[in-house]
Amino acid sequence: EYEWQGKRLLTTPGRVIFNSEVERALIGAGVGDAEDHPFLNRTLSKRELDGFIGDLVEHYGPNTIAAALDVIKSLTFRFATRAGITISKNDIVVPKEKEEILARFEAEVRTVEKEYDRGLMTEEERHERIVAIWTEATNEVGDKMIETLSEVNPIYMMANSGARGSFNQIRQLAGMRGLMANPKGEILERPVKANFMEGLTVLEYFISTHGARKGLADTALRTADSGYLTRRLVDVSQDVIVREENCGTADSIELPLILDGSPNKSVAGRVASVDVHKPIKDGKPGRTVIAPKNEEINMSVLRKLVEEFGEYADTARIPVRSVLKCRSEYGICRLCYGTFLATGGMAEIGDAVGIIAAQSIGEPGTQLTMRTFHTGGVAGADITHGLPRVVEIFEARNPKGAATLADIGGKIDIDDSDRTIKVTITPTALDEDGELPNPKEYSFPRRTRLRVTKGQLVELGDALNEGSLNPGELLQLRDPTATELYLVGEVQKVYKSQGVEIHDKHIELIVRQMLKKVRVETNGDTELLPGQLVDRVVLERENARVKKEKGEQATFEPIILGITKASLATESFLSAASFQETTKVLTDAAIEGKIDRLNGLKENVIIGKLIPAATGLKQYRQIAIEPTDPLPVTFQHPEAEAELLAALEEIGEGDGFDLDSLGLGLDEPALDTPALDAGAAELEPAPEE
Template sequence: MQIEAALEPLRVDLEKASGSKKGAITKHLKRVQESLLSGTEVTGDDVELVASVDRKNLDRARDTGNGLLAAVLSAVDPDAEQAAVRELAYDLCLVEGTRKDDLDAVAQWALKVREMVADMDVRREDTREASVDAVRRLEQTWLLFRELEPKMIVGDEQIFRELKDRFGSPYGFGVYFQGGMGAEAIRDLLRALSLEEESLSLRDTIKTAKGQKQQRAIKRLKVVEAFIKSGNKPEWMILEAVPVIPPELRPMVQLDGGRFATSDLNDLYRRVINRNNRLKRLLDLGAPEIIVNNEKRMLQEAVDALFDNGRRGRAVTGPGNRPLKSLSDMLKGKQGRFRQNLLGKRVDYSGRSVIVAGPNLKLHQCGLPKLMALELFKPFIMSRLVERKAVQNIKAAKKMVESMIPEVWDVLEEVIAEHPVLLNRAPTLHRLGIQAFEPVLVEGKAIQVHPLVCHAFNADFDGDQMAVHLPLSAEAQAEARVLMLSANNILSPASGRPLATPTQDMVLGAYFLTYCEYDLDATTAADLTKKLKKNGLPRFRTEEDVEFAVEAEQMRYQDPIEYEWGDERLLTTPGRFIFNAEVERALSEATGGAAEDHPFLNETLTKRVLDQFIGDLVERYGPNTIAAALDVIKSLTFRFATRAGITISKNDIVIPDSKERILGEYEEEVSKSGREYDRGLMTEEERDERIVAIWTEATEVVANAMMANLSPTNPIYMMANSGARGSFNQIRQLAGMRGLMADPKGEIIARPIKANFMEGLTVLEYFISTHGARKGLADTALRTADSGYLTRRLVDVSQDVIIRDQPGKNPSDCGTKEYVDLALILDESPNKSVAGRVAALDIMKPIKDGKPGKVLVIAKGTEITMSGLRKLVEEFGEHAATATIPVRSVLKCRSEYGICRYCYGTFLATGGPAEIGDAVGIIAAQSIGEPGTQLTMRTFHTGGVAGADITHGLPRVVEIFEARNPKGAGTLTDVSGKIDIDDSERTIKVTVTPTAIDEKGELPDPKEFAFPRRTRLKVATGQLVESGDALNEGSLNPTDLLTLKGATSTELYLVGEVQNVYKSQGVEIHDKHIELIVRQMLKKVRVESAGDTKLLPGQLVDRVVLERENLRVKKEKGEQATFDPIILGITKASLATESFLSAASFQETTKVLTDASIEGKTDRLLGLKENVIIGKLIPAATGLRQYRQISIEPMEPLPVTFARPEAEAELLAALEEIGDGDGFDLDALGLPFDDELSADGSSDVA
């Protein structure tokens, strides 16, 4: 402030002055200000100005200041603030008697000197450190120079420069060493690499080394061999030019307002171009090396970002901090080129609309809205209008169609006749998600769907939508009609059971129609007459008589009657009789009278009975015949569901009177348990377990009392009992009690909800019940995503498994001698997994001791059907429970590509033998994945068992298929011997004492296994165990099982474990589907030593390929390769496929493509995905080459019949005009010919 004040008079002079004086003062002022700002010394006249004193006084101030300086600096702390220094100086000035005016100058002086001293100390320290660093760097450089070896990486750039300056030459520093930075250095190294020498060196290393070193050598050898085989050169991995993709793939579009939107790739390319040009300019200018290197580094980063943004360092971002999409991002992921554009495409000739029920449709029909049909079939209608000469050209035809005149609707009717359309409901989880139907034109805008196909589509009418697709070519229409028509797809591909079975209203109608309150099988007409106090039961001979009696209200559909069915006199009801008569009539029409001997179905029809009945029809008459019977059942049951008029009112919900008494009794038991706990007679855990058991029993007792209270004709009871809707569990919650609930952790809350919905819940009860509801919703969302991902992995691992022709005498048989033995009886019923397979050996009827006799039951190579299975159970009699049946299995198929017909057996979707070309891999994946959403997500806590959280449901299925080590896995013994168990306080010790000598002729040492105290063991003292047997409960690790027990045991264990999960949820899947996936998991082996084969150590290779290679070497008397069996999870197995297109479109796209380019891979296009990607027909079913190379020619010319008598004369006249008729074109005649066949099979000319 003092200085400012000193300058103030000068500024005043400046304002008054003019001319040269003003210029002099301005310069003066400027100089002083600069000096003050920069901290340089103020000299001469400037000093006088600053201090505002004359020179004499200034000198005196300086002398005083110098005198004071020592005192100030010695008295002040080095870190003191300016204010403190100023204060101290002021005190000293008073002591010395200095004038107050000079105080500021002295204080400034003191501070300046102190800063100069401190600055000198810092500079001295910096200089010392710099010299120490220089010496240290020299030492490091010298040490590094002494240890230099080829390919060594120098991490410190400064040391590298020092090294280059001291030990290199000015011309490429090649005196003592050569080194470089960036891609050029790597390229030079790769260029100098001799692949053949490297290969020999690595093979030696693999033979001699162990562990990690050997593994690394194996990996390197794989890459080196890939380069040698492909003819690629390693230095080609270093790019010298960046390829630029075509502009169509990185578009730029103009927006409103003159701005542009561009693809991210253009930004990434621009960065590369800018940096490249800048580097070029710097090189031309001869810029210093450090600047050039920095620019090269930036160019490298720009190229890295272009190829794979974000892989190295921070991702390059665009507006809004969004990472830019690089070339890799364009290919990978769900939105990438493979999955978005190549594996699935949008198609024209398609539409979508909401669906509604079409109860009047036939099974093979769907209702198509008129407007939708008009748009879909537009080109066909226009073409037909031109043919009819209704219009002159296509343009006029288009106008005519758009005007929707009556003639257009007539043509539409004509065009859609026998032209099937495809209906698809998303998500398409299995092959029955797309089916073909014959369209029927309907009013309105909703698509009508037959009620019986809803189960296959998993569709309901609460707003679901379906897409319609139009097959265009004759071949596509033929495929749709023969392979995809809904009437030909009645069976489930997963289990072979019928899917087109009645549900809901139809079940209720059937139940109402066939219900009878008496058990007619267990009674006689005489007993019933007594019971009903009648003179006798009504007796009928014809259907008309029965219907007339019911219509005349002489009896109800549910009353007992006597009826003469064939030679039998049956005790039945009018309803049951009408049902049987209608179904038999439909079957007779469909089979041409072959259904006359159909047995009479004389029981109340529930959902289960109906499913069984339709299953029996399929078995008896074949799946393609029963569509007519299903339509009759549908119409009949709908009619009677309407006639029944079943409704629900709250009076139908009857709460049992005994409920309060029952709950009181159990409440007393709970109190008793509480008192015992208080007295210390049981632990808290035991008390909780007891209370849960008490309330579970109470809930059951209340439910039974409620059921006893319901009348059999109660609408709610009828709905649940028939299987139409709801369950007794739901009725229990309505009229009994809700029972126990789980908390958010999944543990059961010990207090139940005693109320039911009829009575209403208290606030606390309602709150408790919300946990389960919320968990249910969260689980459903998670399950859907997880199940979809599982299906995708399953499809990928199995998509190339197709039934293929086999080399050898029999194209249907791979010739394997191996088979699997399946139990004939499973869970006290015939093992359905035996059905649908081919017998591997002659199956003989057993004699008394259970050994095979001489009576042949099923011959080798014969397909075992459901009736065959029943015959086996019958013939084996008492031995059936322990019998095993030798059958062919996909697990043992020797086919190199795909599998053979014999090993696969029945194609469950058709019920007949599998055909060459059936895509059984995809069917297997769909069959396992489709019910995935029904599985639970739960992990149960087993209540006090040491840490054994058993994984159930979908996570367990994923765990099995990914071959993971399960949580709480069971321990396998790796020695065979006798069990001895030692039970101590904290642990259980299980000792296995070997009983057999090993290869060396010695008895191995006993082996001990320790378990926590509360472990549940599977073995007992004195028991004999084999190597690979489990000692305690828990899922087994498949890798350990494979090592100890071999492939067959592991395969059967995995199949059984998956089946356990699905069976627990009531889902039926045939074993062969799971076996097919398991086969893919165990298909590969790891080469241990290559011998004289062309294989590499550590290489994963198909077992069949390795065995073929060993056979070749054996013939040449060379050393064969040895191998270890391995199990791959489905993700790894998918990536290990031979097809790089399939693997790249699955996961890890960039890795798969880079590996494929190094190896110079070729894709033989054997699977389905690779053919879809390149736009070829898939090599399955009708896409197989052997089916595509068929030309169809008539065996003999078809006779021509004329619909109009005059048509024949017109035709002859036309032929005479043309000539002798050789090779003429029918279209040239200008006659309206109809290509369709008439009823007698002859060609009909309209």
């Protein structure tokens, strides 16, 4: 037992040492007193420690916690030096219940086989059920194995602390290896029931080799593919720099306050687009503003929102600014971007947020799997996963096994009496002419998994069967915002499945670049050409000008470009030429007589200019520093001090005097020089008296 702030706690000596040292460091850095620091009475794994340091940064700022980080580093090194762990095969403990668990699930498999033999299910259903049974068996053996291991078992400690390995790998050592895939990527029904401690049979060893070889081949390919993805992402986003304070947009996106049962981290790090009030209670609207308009929502504000919304938090949606809605012509504005995640404060004008977004998405790309597991001929389930899926989304390709989308909204009717499944949508709303549109019929193969049920109401663009959506088709049926949010969600699904956390704003920034252009349909009285690809902001500005002059506005259709095409369609021909298809880009630019405004980073690097980011921005280059207080005069020789005092007495106290009369060679106007232009002007030395 240990006494902390007047309370008795049951804890360990290690936790006492850790808490005491960190508290001493924080108090030494002038942050709060002993009452402010709670006692951390839990095991600090790698993830827990990351969270703890994140909380320290949030509460005390990045500069003040350096002392605490130093203490954590010294403590961990000191104790890691004194106490190490070794692992041996005796630490691998196979759970006693394994045989009984396997026998139970084998009986379930036999039942499924009997039902199949009696014709009660299809071949696909049988395969699917057997795979599901063995997956459950593997998980149960794995859970029992973790229960069997002691908390001080070296292998358990190694995985639990986050130092090396995972429980999935320990499961293969002490539990059971589980299901394997064949060279085609289909999951084999026959699992590897043994683990490495017991030893594999020849057949089990042989079916394991497919996955092992594929794993090694994937690792080699993954690094190259991930590197190329990063390069494309950097190229498409390199000119996105924070250029202004506020673009003035009234548009926003709405994000759920609660996601998967916990506060939605995507809301934190953004700016509220309206005043967020307390919810209505007892029929009275809340007057208190929890998150003011144009103010940053950090983690503490997010927690307060969840607390204040209480029972309504699960359904609440918060309107926030997003880069998807930013109206800045070049780059983006501070308020639409929100928090700069590297510092924890608001983004500054000049931050190269595009490059940071590209690196945040590209760098974890090597952690994603390349594997495409197929469920063995089940239609609509052969969906690409891992890195290839991320590339498929960012290149806006028509996905493999794409879902069919509803062309009209209405009520669903399903007829599966024939060899094919017929889905009919009967419209329930009148069209623009005030008439009820004709019903629309869709046919699917019998094995198709439908997402809709009989009598269900669907909207335009809803998926009727399982599968990924074609972003181009979704954009035609719905608005750009729905497409943008779908793409962001799909990328997040892939990264979350591998346990990688990326803030939505990074993905939104790339998606914004993909949907930035529109195709001109009719040019009206504008200076644009039909079929021309232009930035949406440019077209809207042209239309506003024509409207003012009472002319005919241009019409357009939104388009989606993959990141490669978007990079080549950029306004800068220097940037596009240095990316791919150099000859084509340069000849097209020469024919059109293009002008490169040098707005991005790459084009400035190419011609050897300062990049227009951070201190390279013009407004930062025009700064001259003027002293606000008179500079203190120090003397090395007492005689010089005596001479100055005598001179001051001659002039008379309180009268104005010029520095030249002292004969010190100081030139007064030199201290009052106007702002220097880009550092070109230099101070002239004072003339000798």
